[in-house]
Amino acid sequence: MADDQSTKKPKQINQQDFSWPLWLILPLYPYGQRRTIREEVVKDTIWTFDQMQGIFYVVVPIRMTVVKLAEEGLLVYAPVAPTPECLRMVEELVAKHGDVKYIILPTISGIEHKVFVAPFAKNFPTAQVFVAPGQWSFPLNLPLSWLGLPAKRTHILPSDCRNTPFAKEFDYEILGPIQLGLGKFAEVAFFHRRSHTLLVTDAVVSVSADPLDIVQLDPYPLLFHAKDSASDMVADHPTNRRKGWQRISLFALYFRPSVLSVPQWAEVFRQATKAPNRSQKAYFGLYPFQWDVHWQNSFEILSGEGRLFVAPILQTLILNRAPRETIDWAEKVANWNFQRIIPCHFDSPIPSKPTEFRQAFSFLEKHPTSERYLLPEEDLQLLRDIDQGLKKTRIVPPPQEKV
Template sequence: MVALVAVSSPKSTVFQSPISLRDSNSSFVGNSFSLQLKPRKSQKKDCNFGLVVASAGSGATTTVAGSDSGGSADRFYFNITGFPFPLGPFLNRRTTRTEAVKGSIWLFEQEQALGFSSVSTNIRMTVIKLKSGGLWVHAPIAPTKECIELVKELGAPVEYIVLPTFAYEHKIFVGPFSRKFPKAQVWVAPRQWSWPLNLPLEFFGIFRAKILQNEDPSTPWANEIEQKVLSSPEVGIGPYVEVAFYHKQSRTLLVTDAVIYVPKKPPECINKEYLLESAKNGLAVKILSKGKKVLDEPVVDNEINRQKGWERMVLQILFLGPSNLLEPNASFAQMSQKLIVSPIVKTLVFSKVPEKVRDWIDGIARDWKFKRIIPAHFAGPIKAGRAELLAAFAFLDELLGERYVTRPSLSLLFTSLMGKAASYFPPDDMKTLSSLDQFLVSVGAVKKTVSGRKR
């Protein structure tokens, strides 16, 4: 989600293939160039949110990270690809592993930054142990030596590697990760595309991939993990595609970007130097200060400034240009500690195809009795069920001008009340995003927001 929107696409897509200089099979496509990049410092703390966890009887939250004595070589991964901006860190990615459901589900996380800026958050890979004894990998992250060792410590072979979306920030790691486990089958979401060049999967190092189909009973994991595909019409230059999964034994819903839960405190894996950099009253703060005088005050390293940096990061990730970076507290409080649809995804994607999204979400809520949700960004796992998911998507009812009669009346009332809170975004913060939406519509880059269900 740190991959903020490009001026012509709701999710930026890759222009070049990913590179791991530790992988002899990796390839580089593009012009030669020379860069001097400063690697990020290794973190000494675990990336353990400790904020939203499954109930005590359903899982553990022990976090394991590679030993600091291993050095930065174990965390080396070279990536400067992406369009219109690259995704960092460029040279060094620390990995943590958290056991979300004891003996069954593990979360692997790395920091992900926006280009050369100090704005960053986490990106998550989820690994599920199947009854066969093999591992099912959802949304792979950068296959550093540390990451691969943490996977191998689980003591089970990787059987399946799954790309649940078309989005660049997840696609770029699938090829390099799969080469570390050559016996694993690779499965990808349908209708893959990229921009500005619509490149084949092979360009990204993804070969012999099988295509995920909606509610497909023939997938080799169908008895344990079910799937539902959201494959929308064109929302602009390409379709939005995301596959949701349901692990029946643990009652866990896996999504990529459909929903998020912003934690109150910054994840400990985020570099404190970047938190402090965001806490400085730089140019962005001076521009987005609601006309108030901005002082150039020194920033000392303390919890208050780290928190300010985190709040500013979040608002920039969610809104692109929030109304008041100088005093982010009020807007951050409105957006954190609740299950929501990201404002960018809501405005530039889901509002364009609400009928398709409504059918997808209602199918998930109707068929799957989940009690936790694991997204690919921000907090996870999230203790949430059907009511919380429907509340996050309550804005669709307003767009479609109707409510489904298939929902029980009491559930509908509860969802409506929760939805007003989950769907409320501060109007002043939405102005930049709304203006961008209007511009993209005017130049034909995205569709108009739909109002009313087609009959």
Template structure:
């Protein structure tokens, strides 16, 4: 293995076997000069990849706070060490979610690289299929503790404010910690809010193959690296990632998919042996522009439909607390960052929970999602509830 491959290697990829598996690039951006940095990697399935983001904040008292760790590859750790050399060691590592496996799996390995750091976790941590204690999941036993509900009780409470969202789902919980860095007016989030960029994020451009894979119209098209194909591939990936099965996407019948695979110009494993069972409707771009919505922040339909509606009152109280803060940008753990926005637009996004995803308007320059694009998620919720895999909001409330 050459040095470059060693730098990108993540040997525990099999714990959550998602693309890019063993080889993970890391891209660091400075968001606020000498104060806040983002570290992006990619993660996904079937080349439907999106950024997975860690944020590092310099503490006024010296040292660093890490929000939502990513895979601690050699490259990633080297980039963090460069900040430590200037601003002091990592002092706090924060897992801001109770349910996000793609975040939780990295905390233990990341923390072992920084044995001096205290590890803080969102309340009501759980694991599936067996609910194991955190030390059994690799968290350091002697320096991991639950984040206090009152931010003034945290050792970094003089520089940050935070609000804890905790939703009981019956068989687990959904949790998110909104963390405000007061001095820089920056809000850190994990999953609750996101923004879709018009073009592919820089971390996806470092290896454009997934973009080019999805830019094709059929298996018979060659992989061609052009700016137009990178853009088209990104827009389709975004639709896949948010809607799973957008209304503008049709699946090719198995027989036709197999015949086209035989004629495909690339039969390698990288190209999934020529299989490409997707067919996009001519007007698919309208779905993307509705999703992009001029870059406005919004709540993912899957989160709104399956999670947040289980405790609308609790979500409203949490959102009201966050909206009372003074911030001018949001850094979420996925898709675009930073989102240049404010508390008013944050409140607008959560007020939209009172409406179905396709009926929500976020400001005068936005537009709602297309009804056909959210149909699959709505049907998915009905199926999961009917089979008892999830519970309806009413059932969850009556069980408490």
């Protein structure tokens, strides 16, 4: 994989390049300032654009993928915030490979993806926008044009991928929509035949032991979560960045892994008075986390041997509502001969075979063929409890039996 080093280390930093004025629509850290890193995954064919976002400094990458079309032009999968820096990087590809022809919104429930499509499309007025079927909004289910998508050039992805203008180069399979009571879930996996590359949104992820480059551009969240107590002064060096990243990953994927406990708030406030930094940026010294001494074991299980897995929230709250449909979708995707997977979060690209992708969904089976892809039940406990609560209140349909 070749890197665009010039995009990682600009000679001059202009804060206006990172400006994202619409951040109030989705107020996630780093709010109105978003950096972008572009990397070339397949030479002159595929590029990823990474940005960062999160809550309470639990920051994870969010990724857009751009694919060069065989004849001319570009296809954009899951746009990110079109900051001046990001747009400049896209325009560099446009100048060399042709206009952005197609923009794909491959999900219906991920607001962190949906929110960027309309402003991104506005910058490429000739691009056709294709969205996953079953789009919805809350609290009112509004027409797509009311959400800012260009009415005359926005289309619903047809169930048969052969009925699209990019069918010569791409296959896709639609999962869902899966009914979730007040909402729905769907994802569209794209397969670029020429480069043997699979594009997914949230379906599968892989987590490396070291923080990705985009997260290291702003190390403060990494160092914040590297603390063991509110009174810690954490130096900025690779070991602490790595420690913070691994804890962030456990937070982001499990919400509360078994190796994490939350002290009584009286104790949290007492410890905050001892914090060396009680600024607003440091949340006034509040640090309501207590990590078990063996916390790293949970991370090693999560990331070991380049593990490919389905995100825990999908396992426990969403895909278990439609196990048969999900397995059927995974088997269709596994029929493609891809060599790498580019998801919208965490590591990319992930070297992977179709059989590994299919086995990642073995948690939906009564008798899984491999336990390598199963996550520890103790770390899933909080999500299991949430699932039980939703089931009792009938907010979402109950889980279905495994297949």
